Amino acid sequence: MIDRDGILAWLRETDPTRLSRLYRRADAVRREHVGNEVHLRGLVEVSNHCVRRCAYCGIAATNDGIERYRMTEEEVLACARQAVELGYGTLVLQAGEDYGLTREGVSSMVRAIKRETGLAVTLSLGERPEEDLVAWREAGADRYLLRFETSDAALYQAIHPAMPGRPDRFAILGRLAVLGYEVGSGVLVGIPGQTWESLANDLLVFRQLDLEMIGVGPYIPHPATPLGSGRFPVAPEGEQVLADEETTTKVVALTRLVRPDANIPSTTALATLDPSWGRERGLLRGANVVMPNLTPPAYRQLYEIYPGKACVNETAEACGSCLPNRIRMIGRVPGKGPGGRRRTVASGALSSVLG
Numbered sequence: 185m186i187d188r189d190g191i192l193a194w195l196r197e198t199d200p201t202r203l204s205r206l207y208r209r210a211d212a213v214r215r216e217h218v219g220n221e222v223h224l225r226g227l228v229e230v231s232n233h234c235v236r237r238c239a240y241c242g243i244a245a246t247n248d249g250i251e252r253y254r255m256t257e258e259e260v261l262a263c264a265r266q267a268v269e270l271g272y273g274t275l276v277l278q279a280g281e282d283y284g285l286t287r288e289g290v291s292s293m294v295r296a297i298k299r300e301t302g303l304a305v306t307l308s309l310g311e312r313p314e315e316d317l318v319a320w321r322e323a324g325a326d327r328y329l330l331r332f333e334t335s336d337a338a339l340y341q342a343i344h345p346a347m348p349g350r351p352d353r354f355a356i357l358g359r360l361a362v363l364g365y366e367v368g369s370g371v372l373v374g375i376p377g378q379t380w381e382s383l384a385n386d387l388l389v390f391r392q393l394d395l396e397m398i399g400v401g402p403y404i405p406h407p408a409t410p411l412g413s414g415r416f417p418v419a420p421e422g423e424q425v426l427a428d429e430e431t432t433t434k435v436v437a438l439t440r441l442v443r444p445d446a447n448i449p450s451t452t453a454l455a456t457l458d459p460s461w462g463r464e465r466g467l468l469r470g471a472n473v474v475m476p477n478l479t480p481p482a483y484r485q486l487y488e489i490y491p492g493k494a495c496v497n498e499t500a501e502a503c504g505s506c507l508p509n510r511i512r513m514i515g516r517v518p519g520k521g522p523g524g525r526r527r528t529v530a531s532g533a534l535s536s537v538l539g
Contacts, residue, residue, distance in 0.1 A: 221519035224476055228255070250486060274304040287320075295324060403427040406488070459494050
């Protein structure tokens with residue numbers, strides 16, 4: 185099994201020939217543990233309201249320059265019906281931390297989606313009170329995504345102003361598992377101030393948490409945020425993690441090695457860095473999930489967590505036609521059904537294979 189020193193060496197590696205070995209191994213481990221299916225999760229960005237003041241996010245409460253919206257239950261249900269028509273097995277409801285999305289309102293949405301479509305439901309609604317999480321699980325929600333972004337406590341505090349009385353995200357992730365959710369988390373790659381040592385620790389946390397889903401995306405600065413201003417301190421020369429496609433897919437590959445049976449998306453942010461091949465490159469380096477956007481066009485451009493998001497002007501129908509074809513072009517198969525995690529026993533000494 186690859187250890188911390190091995191992870192750190194690969195994070196620092198720049199030789200293309202050696203990196204190609206890492207990517208081939210990650211792809212082989214992906215094929216062995218989760219197969220050739222690429223699961224399609226229909227994403228619905230249900231609200232861009234947020235009470236948080238995160239220093240990197242374009243929909244943070246501090247941004248007065250955006251128009252806010254919140255979708256109705258019927259609008260969300262229309263997206264769920266479209267997901268069924270397009271052959272997706274999961275609906276992902278994502279939002280800022282918005283308490284206008286009430287415990288009862290989200291419960292009603294989840295029950296309606298399950299009753300009418302039978303889709304798996306993933307929620308990504310921030311650090312909500314346990315009573316909300318319990319109610320939504322009882323309503324039928326299957327999965328919950330809550331990225332910890334970085335395991336470096338000092339860096340986390342610098343970019344996430346504290347909310348009084350909140351448990352930390354790791355405590356919430358633990359409670360989600362106890363409640364019976366499939367739990368997802370993940371990190372940003374290339375946050376100003378993030379070091380290679382810190383990122384190596386993040387990968388070890390993935391292993392320790394035994395996550396079902398792990399999202400790895402590049403940090404893309406939003407100009408209306410403190411980090412986007414360019415004045416945030418970076419790590420010392422040679423130690424600052426790069427927020428580029430190569431580094432991000434390197435982390436995707438290493439994530440596959442530390443958590444062979446997890447579901448790992450090739451993110452929209454990767455496609456934003458390279459619209460022609462970024463998403464495919466992530467799939468070829470260990471990922472097995474993509475998340476086509478079902479958000480209605482009237483709202484999609486308003487959910488600007490970072491600028492220039494890929495496919496923001498594409499219709500749901502266009503994405504539903506394009507993505508399966510792109511998946512087949514790289515020799516993979518669009519998945520069917522909810523695509524839950526296949527738990528397997530980790531295979532062999534990866535560190536000895538990779539050297």
